[in-house]
Amino acid sequence: MNPPLLEVDGLRKSFADNVVLDGIDMTVARGETVCVLGPSGAGKSTLLRCLNWLEKPDAGVIRLGGERIGMRAGGNVPMRDAELARMRTRMGMVFQHFALWPHMTVLQNLMEAPLHVQHRPRAEVRREAEALLQKVGLVDKRDAFPARLSGGQKQRVGIARALAMHPEVLLFDEPTSALDPELVGEVLSVMDDLRRDGMTMLIVTHEMGFAREAANRIVFIDRGKLVEEAVPEHFFTAPRTERARQFLARYAGTSSGPTFSRMPA
Amino acid sequence: MSRGWVVVWQHHNEMLSGLLNTLWISVLAAIASLILGAGLAMLLMSRRRPIVRIATTFVDAMRCVPFLLLAYIVYYGLPSLGLTLDNWSAGLSSLILYNTGYMAELLVAAWRSLPVETIEAAHAFGFHGFGVFRRIILPPVLLNAAPMIGNQVIQIVKDSAFLTIIAVTELTHAAASIQSTYYVPFAAFVAAVLLYWVLCLGVEQLVGFTDAVAERRR
Numbered sequence: 001m002n003p004p005l006l007e008v009d010g011l012r013k014s015f016a017d018n019v020v021l022d023g024i025d026m027t028v029a030r031g032e033t034v035c036v037l038g039p040s041g042a043g044k045s046t047l048l049r050c051l052n053w054l055e056k057p058d059a060g061v062i063r064l065g066g067e068r069i070g071m072r073a074g075g076n077v078p079m080r081d082a083e084l085a086r087m088r089t090r091m092g093m094v095f096q097h098f099a100l101w102p103h104m105t106v107l108q109n110l111m112e113a114p115l116h117v118q119h120r121p122r123a124e125v126r127r128e129a130e131a132l133l134q135k136v137g138l139v140d141k142r143d144a145f146p147a148r149l150s151g152g153q154k155q156r157v158g159i160a161r162a163l164a165m166h167p168e169v170l171l172f173d174e175p176t177s178a179l180d181p182e183l184v185g186e187v188l189s190v191m192d193d194l195r196r197d198g199m200t201m202l203i204v205t206h207e208m209g210f211a212r213e214a215a216n217r218i219v220f221i222d223r224g225k226l227v228e229e230a231v232p233e234h235f236f237t238a239p240r241t242e243r244a245r246q247f248l249a250r251y252a253g254t255s256s257g258p259t260f261s262r263m264p265a
Numbered sequence: 266m267s268r269g270w271v272v273v274w275q276h277h278n279e280m281l282s283g284l285l286n287t288l289w290i291s292v293l294a295a296i297a298s299l300i301l302g303a304g305l306a307m308l309l310m311s312r313r314r315p316i317v318r319i320a321t322t323f324v325d326a327m328r329c330v331p332f333l334l335l336a337y338i339v340y341y342g343l344p345s346l347g348l349t350l351d352n353w354s355a356g357l358s359s360l361i362l363y364n365t366g367y368m369a370e371l372l373v374a375a376w377r378s379l380p381v382e383t384i385e386a387a388h389a390f391g392f393h394g395f396g397v398f399r400r401i402i403l404p405p406v407l408l409n410a411a412p413m414i415g416n417q418v419i420q421i422v423k424d425s426a427f428l429t430i431i432a433v434t435e436l437t438h439a440a441a442s443i444q445s446t447y448y449v450p451f452a453a454f455v456a457a458v459l460l461y462w463v464l465c466l467g468v469e470q471l472v473g474f475t476d477a478v479a480e481r482r483r
Contacts, residue, residue: 052389054385054388054389081393081394082393082394084393085388085391085392085393086391088388088389088390088391089390089391091389093386093389093390095382095385095386097380097382098382099380099382099383099385099386100383100386101383101386101387101401101405102380102383102405102482102483103404103405103408103482112390112400113390113391113392116392116396116400117390117391117392117396118391145481145482147482147483161390165390165391
């Protein structure tokens with residue numbers, strides 16, 4: 001077993017009186033695809049946003065490759081903005097509503113952070129960005145502005161933009177929730193390619209079909225607690241907890257079979 | 266009346282030099298107040314409450330002072346505090362001070378209407394501090410606010426006419442001096458109005474151009 005790439009230890013987060021994360025412990029190993037499932041409002045998105053400190057956790061330790069995020073090693077001194085920013089570049093993030101930068105073309109969106117955060121040479125960055133667009137099937141959209149793309153195309157750009165940073169892990173925050181149903185497949189297909197390439201991914205999703213087929217491990221979260229953790233086979237066929245059973249029963253009614261199987265060939 | 270137009274035409278050099286001075290002082294004031302306004306907008310959007318309060322006070326003050334009085338204060342009033350400016354510097358500083366507040370206000374309005382996620386994405390991708398503002402926030406804010414900025418620049422052009430009272434030799438000053446020497450008020454002032462109109466058309470052209478750039482991104 002590989003040593004964990006991402007470690008979460010006792011993560012807590014409240015908004016005012018509302019306890020959103022109530023002590024989460026989990027790990028993600030290098031090359032692993034982990035899907036985070038749970039009812040709406042369970043704290044899944046907050047968990048993801050705490051990992052790169054877009055939300056500041058109230059308590060708990062997060063480590064990436066053994067290095068602590070947000071706090072300086074061995075103390076309770078918060079990192080300076082620049083240190084935190086450097087840690088964040090090691091985790092790619094894909095947003096529910098894409099969050100592409102509207103004033104830049106597709107290619108510029110991919111090149112922006114590698115050029116102006118990582119300060120890598122322009123020729124190399126450009127070559128890689130074009131290769132990534134090839135990979136997600138959007139080379140012909142390189143000079144288009146995000147507003148001219150469909151949701152599925154925007155999200156594929158969002159994934160390519162994250163990959164352009166050479167992240168060690170990709171965090172997906174409900175990447176297909178804002179998409180029309182017929183566009184979900186093209187995004188899942190790109191994510192499945194990444195899984196095959198050995199990318200480490202932590203995916204918050206409601207796509208049960210995808211989670212079942214693509215994940216190495218399912219993490220089920222409810223009311224701020226990690227309730228169950230299992231390989232998909234066990235989680236979907238024989239959940240150990242009552243709450244997971246209820247959750248799956250509810251989804252069996254709404255989800256018309258695995259969306260993933262509607263993927264284009 | 267036709268004598269009036271003949272007189273104005275005979276002094277077209279003075280009118281033209283007044284026009285160029287108006288153009289010059291307006292362009293300087295527009296650029297400076299836009300840059301300072303962007304800085305002030307950052308203060309208005311700061312997370313530190315005292316900073317926001319100070320910046321808001323400045324904006325409110327500029328919004329409530331009549332421009333004419335501000336120009337009087339800067340030119341005639343500041344010397345009693347030991348700061349003496351010549352009429353050009355006093356005129357330009359008044360225009361800049363006054364319009365920085367307005368520019369900041371309209372930039373903040375455009376900033377607030379940006380989707381929050383695009384700014385979060387900047388943080389997630391390792392931007393921090395001023396880099397987020399300069400590369401991710403400011404460009405779309407300027408594009409979206411361009412029509413409002415254009416309106417404000419037209420306001421600057423028109424407000425610059427007040428500077429005749431502190432003897433800045435801009436367009437209104439030129440027209441007034443021709444009319445008072447030869448008593449041709451109608452021709453002199455209408456000629457000046459037409460020239461202001463030309464300047465406004467120029468500003469509108471620029472706004473139209475920026476708007477076309479913005480439209481492709483919407």
